[in-house]
Amino acid sequence: MNEPEAGASPETSSTGDVSAPGGLSRRGLLGLAIGGGVAGLAVGAGAGLAGGVALGRARAAEDAHSAYEFFGAHQAGITTPVQDHLHFASFDMMPRSDRDDLISLLQDWSYAASRMSQGLEVSASGAVGGPAEAPPDDTGEALGLPAAGLTITFGFGPGLFENEDGDRYGIAAQRPAGLERLPAFLGDDLDPQASHGDLCIQACADDPQVAVHAIRNLSRIAFGRARLRWSQLGFGKTSRTTAAQATPRNLFGFKDGTANILADDTEALADHVWVSEQDEPAWLAGGSYLVARKIAMLIETWDRVRLSEQDAIIGRDKGEGAPLSGGDEFTAPDFHGKAIDANSHVSLAHPEQNDGVRILRRGYNYVDGNNELGRLDAGLFFLSYQRDPAQFISLQRRLSTDLMNEYIRHVGSGIWAVPRGATPGSYVGAQLFA
Amino acid sequence: MNEPEAGASPETSSTGDVSAPGGLSRRGLLGLAIGGGVAGLAVGAGAGLAGGVALGRARAAEDAHSAYEFFGAHQAGITTPVQDHLHFASFDMMPRSDRDDLISLLQDWSYAASRMSQGLEVSASGAVGGPAEAPPDDTGEALGLPAAGLTITFGFGPGLFENEDGDRYGIAAQRPAGLERLPAFLGDDLDPQASHGDLCIQACADDPQVAVHAIRNLSRIAFGRARLRWSQLGFGKTSRTTAAQATPRNLFGFKDGTANILADDTEALADHVWVSEQDEPAWLAGGSYLVARKIAMLIETWDRVRLSEQDAIIGRDKGEGAPLSGGDEFTAPDFHGKAIDANSHVSLAHPEQNDGVRILRRGYNYVDGNNELGRLDAGLFFLSYQRDPAQFISLQRRLSTDLMNEYIRHVGSGIWAVPRGATPGSYVGAQLFA
Ligand code: HEM
Ligand code: HEM
Secondary structure, eight states, rough: OSOOOOOTOOOOOOOOOOOOOSOOOHHHHHHHTTTTTTOHHHHHHGGGGSSSSTTOOOOOOGGGOOOOOOOOOSSSSSSOOOSSSSEEEEEEOTTTEEEEEEEHHHHHHHHHHHTTTTTTOHHHHHHHSSOTSSSOOOOTTTTOOEEEEEEEEEEEOHHOOOTTTTTTSOGGGOOOOOOOOOOOOTTTOOOOOOOOOSSEEEEEEESSHHHHHHHHHHHHHHTTTEEEEEEEESSOOOOOOSSOOOOBTTTSBBBBTTTTOOTOOOHHHHHTSSSOSSSOOOTTTOEEEEEEEEEEEEEHHHHOOOHHHHHHHTTTEEETOTTTSSSOOOOOOOOOOSSSSSSHHHHSSSSGGGTHHHHHEEEEHHHHHHHOOOOOEEEEEEEEEEESSSHHHHHHGGGGGOGGGGGEEEEEEEEEOOOOOOEEEEEOOOHHHH | OOOOOTTTTSSSSOOOOSSSSSSSSSHHHHHHHTTTTTOOHHHHHHHTTTTSOOOOOOOOOSGGGGGOOOOOSSOOTTOOOOEEEEEEEEEEEOOTHHHHHHHHHHHHHHHHHHHHTTTTSSSSSSTTTOOTSSSOOOOOTTOEEEOTTEEEEEEEOOOOHHHHHBBSSSGGGOOOOSOOOOOOOOOOOGGGGSSSOEEEEEEEEHHHHHHHHHHHHHHTTTTTTEEEEEEEESSOOOOOOSSSSSSBTTSSSSSSSSSSTTTHHHHHHHHTTTTOHHHHHHHGOOOOOEEEEEEEEEEHHTTSSSSHHHHHTTTOOOOTTOOOTSOOSSSOOOSSSSSSHHHHHHHHSSSGGGGTOOOOEEOOOEEEETTTTOOOOEEEEEEEEESHHHHHHHHHHHHHGGGGGGGGEEEEEEEEOOOOOTTSSSSGGGGGGO
């Protein structure tokens, strides 16, 4: 793997190579045109020019970090410095879709994603460059906005490989053994409308309008092949993936991401995040597994807990984020004395208590309005990347005695295999269909 | 009115004067402590120091625009350059609350708002500076974040003055004649969970975490006196209030805010936005009326409309935002020729077609996940400020033949009288109780 790691590199990539599989497929183009009373061909005429970049959305790159390369050894959006905003979407394939639909969808998505991550519109004709008699290829709300650090990360859920309708795409035999719906955990209260899905897209950006634009346009391109199942907006990241990022705070008011795996820790990434050439299945080498958990936080209850008790529950102090055993935020916690409760969150989650298991966390805060009692419907949209789903499962089981459990409810759940990054001219997941 | 206009001034205010009515009221402090098993007094001890600013949330002001003064002739958040993020909340007073509750609530809210808008915590002891045996005054998730241009704007709904329980606060006689629930409009499909409310708070900031922190802490302070009724997050403003701001785009992909009233147009503000000394009632002079409309946009349907038709519906072109009668974005539209359809949105909304009526728009995009058909639950959270509710009503009636109506549904509605700004040492709405 000598290719650049997509997203991990802080350099602004050139806008040159966005020529994935030669533009949107005919299916993708038809998807855009359906219902507009316009022949697919008319849109196609515009989109056919899409190999180039000339007419794309204006780029007003503000700094070198504002655009991440889509192509690379790993997909962008995993080790990429965590952006401020998230739009996450889960999709199900349409009932009668076939293998060609799935392949063309992944090609179209990769093509559009490679363009959008460079601040370009989904196709060369975009929002206003096509024929006036056709619905525009791009919905336009990101016109004039820079790439804003957009990364688009695709994942394949267990149901993509096989579901009650069987092996629709001829890939059942390729399902990674560990890729199955997560087991039930103590206290789970899962909403099917925030759980599971054949495919997922994680769009992260420093401007929510850019992340929303990406999900909206990718949903649109999926027309007739896959359908949005659920989606989630998040803000104010609750983790960090580089030492340069200040540790953000979650809605309990605590620093979150202190002990995370960082982008430059190649060894930890190899050990805990990337599926290796030696792991099974081979097509997933260079990829990872993504777990999403929508975790409601009972913030009004939490807010009535006294400060010392809040500190004890987490195992770190609220002000600095230092372990209660002493030192500053980055001092290693000492679990041998009595300072840190054995059932504190940090004690239970720490590698020392988990046979060395680590994960890369990449969650966001969410607020979905409020319930009828006037309580904010808020929490953590937890996202973690790991080399094997077993890492998350063992950690989450260990958290069954977490003092924090009184203040949280897991209400959504999903798991996806995240293929390695696409090479220019190819698409995300190509190895699965080779 | 010689005081500075809060929020309109681009200068960073000094952090000096945040000494509203001498800190949180005893009720406010009890609200914070309730359920924590801690005497209100203990928290009070911390909060009693609140006149100073020493222990406040760290300020990392990035530029001169990052903090707006809370006190001033007008409330901040009206003409203030539109920030990127919104958390809007509507509250109902608690059933058995009395006049003192309402006054103390407004005092506590003003005090906390004046601090938070300077990047400080809600009280001097804040999130981590109080006694370890008490729940912290501040929830802490904004610790270390700058003020991020936060403005907090308070409004009084019709039900505050009088409802089925009568004149609870002795202010029924002071209700502005025009302050009543908006009439039903053609096509309204209102959700009570996104409509009305005794009080409202509009929190705008350039960081959503800061806006959410403000609403969360103000809800908490309201404990026992008022309760959150509904709330809405918004992003990617759909308007602008200064010529320096680039016109943003709404979720139809069109530039929005081109013809808005701008902060430096003193004459238009006096004519169309601020309640004058001559208007009734006198206590509202220097204030305004806020209308909120949650408008769902059927974006999947819109996205299938051909470009020329989209342009015709709006009356402007999607790329530049120029009127279809020619010129550039800022050329005045010409409605005498045939270029602009008489039922286009801009034609119907333009002052020329409305006896000169204008409003100040300050809306945001919203995305609340998706529905079961896989369509994004998205739209415009429309906010407008006007000198008289009749301005909005006549405009909205005029829009009954709007070509755009096929693609939108009004699902939420509210109206509030927005008092003038507070003077240091006093609180928002004091004139109402004088
Ligand atoms: C609302 C739910 C959660 C909250 C509020 C929360 C909060 C925190 C906080 C404040 C820390 C300490 C700072 C840091 O190192 O990041 C932390 C650490 C950690 N959390 Fe969570 N967490 C939540 C859920 C979870 C879940 C579901 C998992 C995995 C199953 C998890 C795994 C970890 C791990 C591995 C660490 C690092 C422990 C260490 O190495 O010291 N957390 N979390
Ligand atoms: C989803 C709903 C709406 C959308 C997408 C929308 C969009 C637009 C757009 C694109 C413009 C042209 C650019 C500009 O001058 O800002 C505009 C102008 C305007 N809109 Fe709306 N609007 C919506 C609802 C409303 C409502 C409910 C009202 C008031 C009742 C309103 C009042 C106005 C006014 C007064 C103008 C300026 C007209 C002029 O002076 O040229 N809009 N709107």
